[in-house]
Amino acid sequence: MRWNRNLYRLYRSAPVPPADATLEPALPYANGWYLAALSHHVTPHRPLAVRIAQEDLLLTRTSNGTVRALRPYCPHLGAHLGVMGTYQKGQVRCGFHGMTFDLTDGSCVASPYGRTKGRLALLPAHESGAAVWVWYSQAGTPPYFDVPDMSTTGWSTPVAATFDIATHPQIIMENAVDxxxxxxxxRFTHPPGEITYCGPTIKLKLRLDRSLPFGYDFRLLFDGEIHGLGLGLSNFLFPDGSRVRLIISAVPIAPWRTRFWITHSAKLKSGPASRPASWLAARIMQALVCNDVHADLPVWHFQRYQHPPRLSAGDGPIGPYRQWAQQFYEGGASSKDLQSGH
Ligand code: FES
Ligand SMILES: [Fe+2]
Incomplete structure (x- = not known):
């Protein structure tokens, strides 16, 4: 992607190395739902390899189209099923000794010479908003909150950009309350917004105003939600009822290295031009938001996690946000404690 190539040049030419080259990771991986791929990139016949928290995953689909996220190693003797697997009819056959596994539950269903009791390791995966979300937990904890329901009916296919940054998802999401x-x-003029903490979710209502040349003003009404440290969602509503949806995800891929996704899709009022208009609206919003995010990227890429932060009276609610984020770490505060305000 062009955005990435330009940024890569910027980062390469910076006079200091990125934060993950000079500093120890200050935060562990966090439990949560992370965007693994866009839905239209995941097919039943050819697995898609992705990486979350230093581990490879394969994404594929069962015979009824349900998405599956599996660890890539065959439970028999460890062949890599991204290389040695044949995928069809909701099963994967390993090319090393021929064992076949069902993608519904990971069990071994056929073998030329006796089945193994070992199973494919499947991770919780869910499709919403034309994206595949995978639950990650360092300790194998099952999901304790849900991906919000983001319908795709009538919405344009998302336009997406990704940025690999030397930072942590908690720092990226902190931006919203900073x-x-x-x-x-x-460069927005910005009255304080409304921020509500509700278990694993933050709800935000922000009004961002920006003065443009020749006396024009630009106003962005930002009605957003954050679900864990890996998923952010915002809807822009236009007076005629048309909508543009922003979905972001900060995906940990290595210690202090995060893949940041920005996607937009649009659902314009029906009419003969609604499809191309939705396509165009999503691209325009994507360009505007990416342009703003470009200002954040060099901050995140070289930033130290300042803990405790030395805050001033006029800062946003950084402290409550960091307390809220604790619930996503093994041994952190429970969401019940946080709801009761402790
Ligand atoms: S390693 Fe896969 S069947 Fe033996
Ligand atoms: Fe920002």
Whole structure:
């Protein structure tokens, strides 16, 4: 992607190395739902390899089209099923000794010379908003919150950009509550917004105003949700009822290295031009948001996790946000504690 190539050049030419080259990771991987791929990239016949928290995953589909996320190693003797597997009719056959596994539950269903009791390791996966979300937990904890329901009916196929940054998902999501940076870094004039913490979710209502040349003003009404540290969602509503949806995800791929996804899709009012207009609206919003995110990228890529932060009176609610984020780490505060305000 062009955005990435330009940024890569910027990062390569920076006079200092990125944060993951000079600093120890200050936060562990966090439990949560992470965007593994866009839905239309996952097919039943050819697995898609992705990486979350230093581990490879294969994405594929069962015979009825349900998405599956599996660890790539055959439970028999460990052949890599991204290389040695043949996928069809909801099963994968390993090319090393011929054992076949059912993608519904990971069990071995056929073998030329006796089945193994070992199973394919499947991870919780869910499709929503034209994306495949995979649950990651360092300790194997099952999902304790859901991916929000993001319908795709009538929405354009998402346009997406990804950025690999030396940072942590908690730092990226902290941006949303860092009120002063909207003013100083992004040049918005910004009255404080409404931020509500609700278990694993943060709800945000922000109004961002920006003065443009020749006396024009630009106003962005930002009605968003954050679900864990890996999923952010925002809807822009236009007066005629048309909508543009922003989905972001910060996916940990290695210690202090995060793949940041920005996607937009649109659902414009029906009419003969609604499809191309939706396509265009999604691209325009994508360009505008990516342009703003470009200001954040060099901050994140070289930033140290400042803990405790030395906050001033005018800062946004950084402290409550960091307390809220604890629920996503093994041994952190439970979401019940946080709901009761402790
Ligand atoms: S390693 Fe896969 S069948 Fe033996
Ligand atoms: Fe920002």
């Amino acid at each position: 009120e002063q940076h909207f003013v100083h870094l992004h």
